[in-house]
Amino acid sequence: MDATLTSVPTELLLGGCEKPAARARRFPVYNPATEEILLETADAGPDDAAQAMDIAAATQPDWAATPPRQRAEILRRAYELVELYRDRFARLITLEMGKPLAESHAEVSYGAEFLRWFSEEAVRINGRYTAAPSGAGRILVTKQPVGPTLAITPWNFPLAMGTRKVAAAVAAGCTTIIKPAPDTPLTMLLFGAVMAEAGLPQGVLSVLPTSDAAAVAAPLLADPRLRKLTFTGSTGVGKSLLAQAADRVLRTSMELGGNAPFVVFADADVDAAVEGALAAKMRNGGEACTAANRIHVDNAVLAEFTEKLTVRMAKLTVGDGTRPGVDVGPLINERQRSRVGELVDDAVDKGAALLLGGQPTPGRGYFYPPTVLTEIPSGARLLTEEVFGPVAAIAGFDGEADGVAAANATEYGLAAYIYTRDLDRALRVAEQVESGMVGVNRGVISDAAAPFGGIKESGLGREGGGEGIEEYLETKYIALT
Numbered sequence: 001m002d003a004t005l006t007s008v009p010t011e012l013l014l015g016g017c018e019k020p021a022a023r024a025r026r027f028p029v030y031n032p033a034t035e036e037i038l039l040e041t042a043d044a045g046p047d048d049a050a051q052a053m054d055i056a057a058a059t060q061p062d063w064a065a066t067p068p069r070q071r072a073e074i075l076r077r078a079y080e081l082v083e084l085y086r087d088r089f090a091r092l093i094t095l096e097m098g099k100p101l102a103e104s105h106a107e108v109s110y111g112a113e114f115l116r117w118f119s120e121e122a123v124r125i126n127g128r129y130t131a132a133p134s135g136a137g138r139i140l141v142t143k144q145p146v147g148p149t150l151a152i153t154p155w156n157f158p159l160a161m162g163t164r165k166v167a168a169a170v171a172a173g174c175t176t177i178i179k180p181a182p183d184t185p186l187t188m189l190l191f192g193a194v195m196a197e198a199g200l201p202q203g204v205l206s207v208l209p210t211s212d213a214a215a216v217a218a219p220l221l222a223d224p225r226l227r228k229l230t231f232t233g234s235t236g237v238g239k240s241l242l243a244q245a246a247d248r249v250l251r252t253s254m255e256l257g258g259n260a261p262f263v264v265f266a267d268a269d270v271d272a273a274v275e276g277a278l279a280a281k282m283r284n285g286g287e288a289c290t291a292a293n294r295i296h297v298d299n300a301v302l303a304e305f306t307e308k309l310t311v312r313m314a315k316l317t318v319g320d321g322t323r324p325g326v327d328v329g330p331l332i333n334e335r336q337r338s339r340v341g342e343l344v345d346d347a348v349d350k351g352a353a354l355l356l357g358g359q360p361t362p363g364r365g366y367f368y369p370p371t372v373l374t375e376i377p378s379g380a381r382l383l384t385e386e387v388f389g390p391v392a393a394i395a396g397f398d399g400e401a402d403g404v405a406a407a408n409a410t411e412y413g414l415a416a417y418i419y420t421r422d423l424d425r426a427l428r429v430a431e432q433v434e435s436g437m438v439g440v441n442r443g444v445i446s447d448a449a450a451p452f453g454g455i456k457e458s459g460l461g462r463e464g465g466g467e468g469i470e471e472y473l474e475t476k477y478i479a480l481t
Contacts, residue, residue, distance in 0.1 A: 002038075004091045005186075011042045013192040013207040015055040016200060022047035027211040029186055032098040032330040033320040033365045041185055044208040049177075049216045050223075052206040056148040056175040057225040059203030064145045064173040066201075068123045075119035075167055078198035082112040082163075085194065089159060089187065091322070096184045097158055098329035098366075099284055100321040111160035113448040114167045114464065121469045122171035140478040145173035146251055147227030149472065150220050152213070152241075153188065154233045155181035155332055156287045156388075162188045164448070164463050165230050166195070166205065172472035174228065177206045179216055183332050185209035221245060228472065231255070232289075235412070235457050253461035253471045255289070255453055257386050258414035261407035262292035262443075263429070265400065266300040268419035272441065274308045277392070279443030280417050282316065282370070285328050286390040287336075289458075290415040290437070290446065294383055296406045299396040306374055306394050310355050313370040313392060318361060328390055330366040337366045340389035347373055347380040347393065357390075384410065400425065408434045414454035417443060436462075 010026075011018040025043040030036065082089060089111075090104035099107070127142040151165040162178060169176045180188035185207075192207040210216045220226055221244045228251045231241055235257040245252050262280055264273045280292035297305045321329035331337045337360060344358050357371030374394040376383055382393045397403045407416055416435035420426050430438045436454035439445040446452060451462035461471050 002091070002095060004088055004095065005039055007088060007190065008039065008092065008186050009189045009193050010039055012044055012048055012209070013189060013205070014048070014052055015059065015203040015206055016192065016196045017202060021045060022051070027182065027209075029096055029183070030333075031095055032332055033322070035364050035366075038095055039186060041189065041209045043212075044210040044216050045212065046215055046219050048208060049220050052177045052208055053148065053220055053223050053225060055203045055206060056177055059201070060145075060148055060175045063175055063201065063204050066173065068125065071171055071173065072119045072122040074199045075115050075122065075170055078195055078200070079112050079115035079119065081194045081198055082108065082115060082191070086112075089190065092187050092190060093158055094321040094329070096186050097155060098321055098332060100326045100329050103284060104321070107157055107160050110446065110448070111157070111163040114160065114164040117448040117464070118167035118171040118469060121168075121466070125172070125469065125473065138480040140480055142476050142478065143473040144476055146472050146474055147174060148225055149174045149176045149228040149230060150217065150226055151176055151178040152217065152229075152231045152233065153178065153180050155183040156284055158184035158187035159191060161232050162191055164452075164468070165232075166191075168463065168468045169472050170200070170204065172469050174472050175204050177208060177220065179208050179210060179213065182209065182211050182213070217241070218244065221248070221250065224248065227251060229253070230471065238459065253463065254459040255461075255463060256414075256457060256459040257412060258289040258291070258454065258458055259293045259384070259386055259410040259412040260290055260415040260417065260435075261410075261433070262295045262417040263403045263407050263419065264295070264297040264301065264305055265403060265418070265420040265422075265425065266298040267421045267425075268301065269421060270301050270304050270308065273419040274305060274312060276417065276419060276441065276443035277309055278312050280439070281392050282313075282328065282390060283444060285331065287332065287388050289386070291388070292417060292443070293387055293393070294406070294410075295392055295394045296397050296403055297394060298403065299398055302394070302396045306355070306372070309392060309394070310372045313372055314356055316370045318367055318369055320365070328370060331368055331389060332366065334366055336388065337368050340368050340387060340391060343382050343385060343387050344371055344373065344391055347376055347382045350377045350380050352376045352380060352382075352393075386412075400429065404429055404432050408432075411457045412454070413456035414458035415439070415445060
């Protein structure tokens with residue numbers, strides 16, 4: 001067994017305490033690079049969800065009354081501990097998710113930063129006190145914790161997607177139940193143990209790994225004591241959760257799917273655009289909701305851009321992320337690899353030109369090579385569906401208006417990227433693009449200090465930035481004489 005795995009809890013963390021699942025079932029967690037079992041973890045069910053809810057509800061009043069400075073200090077200690085254990089976290093992320101170690105270290109830095117950021121936000125929860133304009137009394141506005149929260153996280157960033165939810169909830173004074181993805185529960189179990197080490201009181205945080213998400217989520221969503229749902233994942237699952245949340249008018253935050261356009265205008269620095277596209281497309285092996293899914297390039301520079309990006313993609317090394325020199329790890333599982341292959345095959349069958357890759361790598365592990373396609377026909381699924389893999393789909397356009405129209409031709413609106421040397425154009429297009437986040441001449445835009453989230457079918461609410469803690473606070477108006 002890898003030494004990193006010996007420090008990982010494998011039972012449920014109910015209120016911060018290790019306990020076996022009520023039904024005594026377990027499920028395996030696999031290494032996607034080798035297809036071997038890493039560990040087996042407790043498999044939560046409805047009874048465990050009910051117990052976690054009992055703990056969260058009982059703890060909520062005391063936790064809400066905890067001084068903000070105390071909550072801030074706990075988060076600051078958690079930040080320092082995650083940094084102290086960064087090698088352990090990074091290797092664990094690579095083992096269960098597959099990304100290269102260098103990218104896992106980057107995720108540790110990113111994930112830890114949410115703990116530091118929200119430790120600083122905890123003491124800046126403000127209200128206001130003013131005279132009523134009519135003169136008939138005074139207006140007092142205060143903020144209070146929403147209450148017990150269910151957080152559901154995806155597998156692609158197993159640490160950061162948890163820390164940006166848990167840190168905000170802890171800062172606001174909310175108890176939290178977190179359900180990590182079944183492909184990658186180990187990182188969040190380790191994080192739960194670190195939060196306890198940082199001094200988080202028992203009862204504030206529960207971690208429920210499960211192979212049956214519906215069996216755990218459904219009773220929690222129906223429980224009148226739950227006051228908040230925060231979810232990161234696919235739009236389809238998000239819509240289902242929203243429908244369930246609607247029955248109780250539950251407060252929700254939804255960070256859903258993306259179909260990010262990467263728009264290169266004729267006046268762009270092509271070399272810089274190629275490097276930006278490589279970062280936006282290949283971060284996390286393309287398994288990111290912010291990944292550049294559609295690369296739209298002005299026909300004036302299309303040939304140059306396509307040739308240079310193809311050369312750069314061809315130089316990437318695919319392999320086990322724990323090994324030196326690897327740029328692209330495996331996809332998370334065979335289901336995801338098959339889906340990526342289906343989207344590529346669909347585009348080729350409809351007339352797209354395959355310039356690089358396009359065939360699954362033989363042997364053990366869920367590897368798929370960096371792939372480049374151009375001349376994408378309008379009916380190809382690649383242009384409308386989130387590929388979540390190392391596939392660059394390039395299409396041409398003519399002029400600014402055409403580029404903006406191409407960028408907006410989707411029901412999604414999470415992230416978008418623009419490359420141009422013209423500042424006026426950059427600002428003009430950034431305002432016209434229908435997206436919650438826009439990167440101008442940069443391929444990586446995530447930042448703990450910035451609001452992360454989308455519009456249209458990419459979600460509701462924001463995570464991170466000054467806006468992130470507001471998702472876990474209720475506004476109360478008190479009328480005074």
